[in-house]
Amino acid sequence: MEFAIVGLGRMGGNMARRLARKGMRIAVMNRTFDVTEALVKETGHVACVDYAALIATLDTPRMIWLMLPAGDVTEAALTALLPLLSPGDLIVDGANSHYKEDAPRASRCAHFGVEFVDAGVSGGVWGLENGYCIMFGGSKAAAARLQPYMEALAPTPATGWLHTGPVGSGHYVKMVHNGIEYGMMQAFAEGFALMKDKSEYALDLAAISELWRHGSVVRSWLLDLSAAFLAEDQTLEAIEPFVADSGEGRWTALASIEQGIPAPVMTLALAMRFATQGKHDYAAKLLAKMRQGFGGHAIKHS
Template sequence: MEFGIVGLGRMGGNMARRLAQKEIKIAITNRSFNVTEALAGETGHTACKTYADLVAALEKPRIIWLMLPAGEVTETAFSTLLPLLSPGDLVVDGANAHWQDDIPRAARCAEQGIEFADAGVSGGVWGLKNGYCIMFGGSDAAAARLKPYMEALAPTPTDGWLHAGPVGSGHYVKMVHNGIEYGMMQAIAEGFALMKDKSEFKLDLAAISELWRHGSVVRSWLLDLSADFLAEDQNLEEIAPFVADSGEGRWTALAALEQGVPTPVMSLALMMRFASQGKNDYAAKMLAKMRHGFGGHAIKKD
């Protein structure tokens, strides 16, 4: 047993489950040990209470996959693990991390003769059943070591995973992937909002979304998901009009600025998420006051 996962949230836990389904046994650890024990009981994996226990449970050379929230949490885990590892080990950051963070981490690993790879993982809560789409960056040697695990985690051994290039490329490709996701989601949402507003036609949005799933050029997994929830509720009255942004949309917009590449759809989709979070409220109030000032137009009070 050479492979261990740190972080057993929705993605990490289901990745561990999928590996178990493929009869690959691994070591696992999580901040809450009761979560680790429960998953180990379910899968047959080896439960480890601490990072030191995880490292000790694995045969050299080890592969440690971090599946934690990007940022401080991942950095803390990385800094804690690094002194425990040995030359020849491989650390994989599977978080939605910024690709620019990968370069210094790889350098820190290299000082100890340790490999580093960055992996962008897509698939969400459906990855356990359908497999994950994984794009990773690292050396050819790291890619060769990861291959059997990619084959098990992906939808098929040959589809759904890619060695994208050197360190940083995996997270860069995943960043762009998420930017495209923002744009696609926004376009679908706007289209259905337009149809919902055409009340005189009494359009059946569930039927339309189901129709478009078959033979249409806009068919997609996002449309599949939309068809599922619209079949249950087309009004969505209990849903607050608030959409969070994970951070990768911002990084995509910044990358476009830095590289001088126009990405208006992805960037505007990000702006719409900010607007849904109430960050457009003050600007809208300013607009109302200006319109009142020059034209005497009525102002709607809360």
Template sequence: MEFGIIGLGRMGGNMARRLGRKGIRIALYNRSRDVSDAIAAEAGHLACGTPEELVAALQAPRIVWLMLPAGKATEDAVSALLPLLDAGDLLVDGANAYYKDDQRRAALLADRQIDYADAGVSGGVWGLENGYCIMFGGSDVAAARLKPYMEALAPSPTTGWLHTGPVGSGHFVKMVHNGIEYGMMQAFAEGFALMKNKPGFDLDVGAIAELWRHGSVVRSWLLDLSADFLAQDSTLDAIEPFVADSGEGRWTALESIEQGVPTPVMSLALMMRFATQGKNDYAAKMLAKMRQGFGGHAVKEA
């Protein structure tokens, strides 16, 4: 056993389960021990109580795969693992991360002859059954070591995974992937809003979503998911109009500015997410007051 996963949230936990279904036994660590124990019992893995225990349980050279939130959680984990790993080990960040952080970490680990790879993973909660789309950056040696795990995690041994290039390239490609995802989601949301609000036609948006799934040029997995929930509830009255952003959209917008490459659709989709988070409220109040000031128009009191 040479492979361990640290972080067993929605993605990490299901990745561990999928590897277990493929007959690959690994070590697991999660901050909540009961999660590690439950997944280990289900998938035939080894649950560990500490990162130190996980590293000790793996045969060298080891592969330690992080599935933690970007930022402090991942940085703390890397710092804690650094004195535990040996030359020849491979550390992989498989969660969402900024590609420039990968390049910095890889340089830090290289000083100790520890290899590093960055893996962007797409597939969400459906990855367990359908397989994950994995784009990873790293050395050719790291790619060769990761290949059997990629083949098990992906939809098939030959599809759904790609060694994209050097360290940082995997998360860079995943960043762009998520930027495109933002734009596609925004376009669907705006289109269905137009249809839902059209007076006189009483359009069945659930039926339209289902219609478009068959033969239409806009058919996609996002449309499949939309058709499923709209068939159950097309009003969405129980849902707050709040959409979080995980950071990938922000990194994509920053990259477009750095390169001077226009990405208006992806950038505006990100701005619309900010608007749902209440970050447009003060600006909207300013607009209302300016309109009142020059035209005497009424403002709506809170």
């Protein structure tokens, strides 16, 4: 046994389950051990209580896939793991980490003779059934070692995974992927809002979304998901109009500025998420007061 997943949340846990379905037996570890034990009972994988047990369980050269939150948690895992590993071992950072962190991490790993791979993973909660889309950066040798696991995690052995290039390229491509996702989601949201507002037509949004899924140029998985929830509830009255943003949307906008490449759709989609978070409230109040000042327009008071 040479492969392990550390971090058994929604993504990491389901990735471990998918590997089990493909007949692969791996070591697994989670901060909360009862989560590890429950997954092992379900999958037949090997439970490890801590990093020392994980290292002892795996044959060398080892491959350890970190599926942890980006930032301090991933950094702490690397700090704990590296002194325990052996030359020739390999670490995959599967978090939504900033691509600029990858080269320094690869350098740290190289100091211990350890390979580093950065992997962007898309697929969400549906990845277990449908497979994951994985874009990863690292050496060709590392890519060859990981290939059997990529083939098992992806929708098919030949599709849904790509060695994108050197270290950093996987997280960079995933960052851009998420920026595009922001823009697509915003366009659908605005379009359906326009149709809902056209009350004289009494448009059936569920029927329209289902219609567009078949033959339309805007058909997509996002549309599939929209059609599914609109079929249950078109009013969405119980939903608070708050949309969080991940770091990757912000990083994409910053990259467009740094590289001098215009990306207005992705940047404005990010700004619209800020607006839902109450971060536009004060500006909106100022706009209302300005309109009152120059035109005497009425102001609504809460």
